[in-house]
Every structure is written in C-alpha cells, then in structure tokens.
Amino acid sequence: MFLPPCRTKIIGTVGPSCGNASTLETMIRRGMTAARLNFSHGTFEDHLHNIAAFRSAAAAAARPSTILADLPGPKIRIGQLASDPLTLEKGDEIILTTDDMPGTASRISVRYKRLSESLSEGDTIYLNDGFVELTVLDVQKDSVRCMVVSGGSLLSGKGLNLPGRKVFLDNPTDQDLEIMDFALAEGINIFGVSFVEDASALVKVRDFAAKRGKTIHTVAKIERAAAIDNIDSILDEADAIMIARGDLGIEIPIEDMPSVQKELIHKANERCRPVITATQMLMSMVEHARPTRAEVTDVANAIQDGTDAIMLSEETAVGRHPVTAVTTMAAVAASFEQRHSELLWISALREELKNNLVRKQISVADMISLNVAESVLALDISFVLTSTVTGMTPRRISRLKPSSWIIAACDNEAVMNFCFMSSGVYPLIMDKKTKPWHESVVEKLKLQGIISPGDRVILTEGQFSGPRGGTGPGGTDTMAILTL
Structure with a gap:
C-alpha cells in the first residue's frame, strides 16, 4: 500500500506517447490514479494493448488503479x-x-x-x-x-x-454500444457518456449494461448548454460528472466558463457525486516540459472549487512529456492541498448540513460525514477508516475535502474501482468476515510506517441500523476516534 503524492485524483489519457507498461508505471508512481481510454481515437487492438499495459503497470507499482472508458457519443x-x-x-x-x-x-x-x-x-x-x-x-x-x-x-x-443548433444524432450511438460490449468484456465498469443533454442517455447506457448482466458506473460529460439547464436530473441519474471544458466552452459564452465550472462542481458535491475537471489543464506541456503560470493556477483553482479529479488529455496521450505532465500536476495539487486553509465553499457546505440538522432534515449519513470532517480539522487526524458497501460513505466524507486520507474497505471490486474517482479516498479490497476489518487496515498502515502508536484515527461503520444489521447499503451509523 503506497499512497499517491496528492489526494486530488489524476486521470491520464493513455495514447501513443505513454502506451507502454514502463512509462505507465512511472506515471502511476508519480500520482496518476486512473487511466482514460479515449475511444474517439484508436482501434480495439490499440485499446487492448493499452489496457494490458496499464494493468501490468499498476501491478508492478503495487498500487491499485482504475480505467475509465470514454465513449465518443454523437460528436x-x-x-x-x-x-x-x-x-x-x-x-x-x-x-x-x-x-x-x-x-x-x-x-x-x-x-x-x-x-x-x-x-x-x-x-x-x-x-x-x-x-x-x-x-x-x-x-x-x-x-x-x-x-x-x-x-x-x-x-x-x-x-x-454547431452551438445552439439541433443535432440529429442518437445518444448513445451504435458505435458507443459496440465499444461498451468491448469494454465490458475487458472488465471495465466505468463509462464516460459524452454530450448528454438530459438523463436519458445515462439510462440507456445503464440499461444496455444491465441486459448483459453488468453493473456499471456512469460519468456524465457536461459539454452541451442543455446539460447545464438539466443538471439536477442528470445528477439524479449519473454516478459522477465530468466538466469537459473543450466542447462546453464552445457551446456557451467562453466568459461564462469559470462561473459555470464553479457552479457545477458545487452542485455535484452537494449531491455526493464525484466531479472531474478536464480539458487543456496543462496544454502547453504537449510540447514543453514546463507549464504556463496560468495553467498551474487553473489546476489549483479547480481544486479550490472542490473538484475530485483533474484530467490530462493530449498532454499524456500524444504529448512529448507524459511523465513530467503527471509529475507537475501532482506537485501543484499536493502543494495546494498542503497550504490551503479552510475553503469558503466547504465551510458553506458544512453550515448547510448544520442548518438541515436544525430543521431536522439531515440524514444520519450526512451527520456522520459532517462530524468526521469537523473532527479531522479539530484533532489534526491523518486517516479516516471506513467500511463501505456502495462507496457512498467515503464519498460523503470526501465531498467535504478533509485534510486526511479516507481508507475505504470494500468487498466489491467495482465499488473499489469507482472510489478512485473521489478525492482523498484510497480504496482497498478486504475480507471483512475473518477479523475486524479496521485491524487489517491499521496493520497495513503500520507496515508502511504511515502511522505509529499514539496516533489517532477515525473509524466509521454500520453497527446498529440499516439493512443486514448495519452492514448493507445505507447502514453507516457509527463514528469512533481511536488512539492506536
């Protein structure tokens, strides 16, 4: 178990510049936590090669990672x-x-x-x-x-x-569904759904997978003006969103892009949906070994806005410096995470939860996540240990962006894979039946020299309520602060 250099997740697009196990292993060690396969380019043979290379690299780096299959959509x-x-x-x-x-x-x-x-x-x-x-x-x-x-x-x-014009194309397209069949056969269960305008495309993609006996996670790519108008219904259906600023910045006035980005990130965090900020984040690094000052600031601002993940596209797929691009992005994220104080929007989100409590509208799960974030801040705790069935408990904590790592004990590989999309969450596959699960997590942390006797950790789990006596979805009802 080797923690990445930053809590913000970094998604790298795999392409000709990095499509070998050696380069990908270095990128993973430098901070890349997920691979994006852009199916707008390349053949199935190319993508098979990239999948094998990435999985080999992740195994060699001894760091679990996940793959996002990005469907072309009606582009x-x-x-x-x-x-x-x-x-x-x-x-x-x-x-x-x-x-x-x-x-x-x-x-x-x-x-x-x-x-x-x-x-x-x-x-x-x-x-x-x-x-x-x-x-x-x-x-x-x-x-x-x-x-x-x-x-x-x-x-x-x-x-x-064609900004503002009607496009007569189905979403998902026949090509998208063919790609899904390929990706599902390769064990990929996270799909980027392009050019969504409402929730219907997400429903179709999910139903397509269900008919093949597969459960998937959908990432709604926000790149049409209509998607902004329908963001609430999209967030109801999607598991995550991606702010795809390339096409979105054409569909809406470009001067509106900064405020729209902030609003979308805030809405996603309110709804406990991971959010990826993408497109041209370090674009100059396609050619140059150093980014511009504006690009570095763009990365930091996205993190301050509350994004969970930041994505590299051409920078790693076809750029001249894929490893350096990941290293730079991780360094910017780590520096900002270390230096930023309480962010205004996080304080606002916590106050909203507190107000809901006064009005008796807050859920037990929200109460747990709020108390975890407050305790991390007050007691300077570095690790939160949480047992999860669906991934929602670590997600609820993650959206408040505590300064701790959230170690999520999962018993399902698909849930573990999707947890990689949430900031600060490090998921582990774990047998929770043989011994107390948190003891196994603590042993792993001790072996790496990450924690020592006398350190405090926060533990959340379900003990008294919810399905299956608190161990099923929605069963988190307990928080404890342990001194090792």
Whole structure:
C-alpha cells in the first residue's frame, strides 16, 4: 500500500506517447490514479494493448488503479484530409460536404449526413475546439458553403461544433454500444457518456449494461448548454460528472466558463457525486516540459472549487512529456492541498448540513460525514477508516475535502474501482468476515510506517441500523476516534 503524492485524483489519457507498461508505471508512481481510454481515437487492438499495459503497470507499482472508458457519443467530426495539417485562412470560402472525400483548402468532408438540416444561413460553425470559426453563407442539400472568420490549422478527424443548433444524432450511438460490449468484456465498469443533454442517455447506457448482466458506473460529460439547464436530473441519474471544458466552452459564452465550472462542481458535491475537471489543464506541456503560470493556477483553482479529479488529455496521450505532465500536476495539487486553509465553499457546505440538522432534515449519513470532517480539522487526524458497501460513505466524507486520507474497505471490486474517482479516498479490497476489518487496515498502515502508536484515527461503520444489521447499503451509523 503506497499512497499517491496528492489526494486530488489524476486521470491520464493513455495514447501513443505513454502506451507502454514502463512509462505507465512511472506515471502511476508519480500520482496518476486512473487511466482514460479515449475511444474517439484508436482501434480495439490499440485499446487492448493499452489496457494490458496499464494493468501490468499498476501491478508492478503495487498500487491499485482504475480505467475509465470514454465513449465518443454523437460528436461531429471532419473526415480525412488529403494532407495533415491543413491551414484555413481568414476570408477564404470553403465547402463542407457530407460526401466522403479527401479534404482540401476548398472542400472538407463532414461525418454527419444531416449537416444541412442543422444549419441555416448566418449560423456559426466551430472547428478544432473553437480555434477555427466559420460563418454559413449558403445551405444546399448535401453541402454548406462557408466563410472563414477565424483561420487556423486542422488535422483529420477534428471535431465540429454547431452551438445552439439541433443535432440529429442518437445518444448513445451504435458505435458507443459496440465499444461498451468491448469494454465490458475487458472488465471495465466505468463509462464516460459524452454530450448528454438530459438523463436519458445515462439510462440507456445503464440499461444496455444491465441486459448483459453488468453493473456499471456512469460519468456524465457536461459539454452541451442543455446539460447545464438539466443538471439536477442528470445528477439524479449519473454516478459522477465530468466538466469537459473543450466542447462546453464552445457551446456557451467562453466568459461564462469559470462561473459555470464553479457552479457545477458545487452542485455535484452537494449531491455526493464525484466531479472531474478536464480539458487543456496543462496544454502547453504537449510540447514543453514546463507549464504556463496560468495553467498551474487553473489546476489549483479547480481544486479550490472542490473538484475530485483533474484530467490530462493530449498532454499524456500524444504529448512529448507524459511523465513530467503527471509529475507537475501532482506537485501543484499536493502543494495546494498542503497550504490551503479552510475553503469558503466547504465551510458553506458544512453550515448547510448544520442548518438541515436544525430543521431536522439531515440524514444520519450526512451527520456522520459532517462530524468526521469537523473532527479531522479539530484533532489534526491523518486517516479516516471506513467500511463501505456502495462507496457512498467515503464519498460523503470526501465531498467535504478533509485534510486526511479516507481508507475505504470494500468487498466489491467495482465499488473499489469507482472510489478512485473521489478525492482523498484510497480504496482497498478486504475480507471483512475473518477479523475486524479496521485491524487489517491499521496493520497495513503500520507496515508502511504511515502511522505509529499514539496516533489517532477515525473509524466509521454500520453497527446498529440499516439493512443486514448495519452492514448493507445505507447502514453507516457509527463514528469512533481511536488512539492506536
């Protein structure tokens, strides 16, 4: 048992730059706690290789880790270009066509047959995460004539966004379901569901897995304006959310992005849902060994907002410095975690729980989590030990971002895997029937020299209430402070 260097979880996207066991092992040792497989790129053969490499690396590092399968969803992309990269100049006219053909500076194919139905004269189109902007001049049956408003470079397969326009694509797509079959067969049970606008796509994905006898965890990717409007119903259905700022920053005014990020993180924490902040966090490290000051501040601000996890995309998948990117992100997170004092939003969330108690609306589980967080702060306790069936108790504690590690004793591998999405939670698979579970956890901590006689730890478990005499879901009813 080797604790990561920071409590904030770091998700690294696996790709050509890091798709070998040796590099991945180093990344895990430096702080990467989960691997993201981006199924928008690569073949099943590529992903099989990456899954095997990551699992081998995690075993070699003696640090359990988890995998997130990121489904492409109804993303519109351009087709293959005749030559990469292609540069579009401001003022040029270009035709977007649904015909499959090699793209040139005058004509580019789009992998969306109903493109003309979605657009009207005067509409705006964004390419390549918004770096290239087009204005629609004329709409024909199978093509759209545009003018380049803001030029830039394009690569084959880059995304195309139609902000505010109706997109006639199912979610999940047939391709998504094919990918799910592949991932489920490989033992992956956490899925990123792209371009959700309401809870329906999450229900369909969960039902698809259930029909195959599988229980999964869903991560709703918030990247459409409609998802912000429907965030409450999405949080009801999702197990976690990802703030995918690339597409979301195109769908909404970019100046609104900071406040929207803060609001989404706060709502997710209120609802006990882990939240991942993603896209361009250390983007300059695709090429350079050092990030910009703005990027470092962006990472720290996301942690201060209350995010559970921060994600690296191109930085690790195709960047020149994947190990350095993880090392840098972990160092920024660890430094901020060590130095920040009580955060205003955490205090506000605790006060909300206290007010609920006065109004007699607080649950036993919330009362336990609140008291754990207060005790960690008052007594400077480094470890909380919790027994969990569903992962909800460590999640309830984690959302309050205590300065302690939360060691979650699980008897289910799927629950353990999903616990890796919550800040400060370090899950362990454990047989709770042979001896008192907390004794086994304490022994592991002692063997690593992490705790010593005289140290205090907090223990939470179910003893008196809930299903199965307090050992089932929702059964946490007891908190104790132990001196070793």
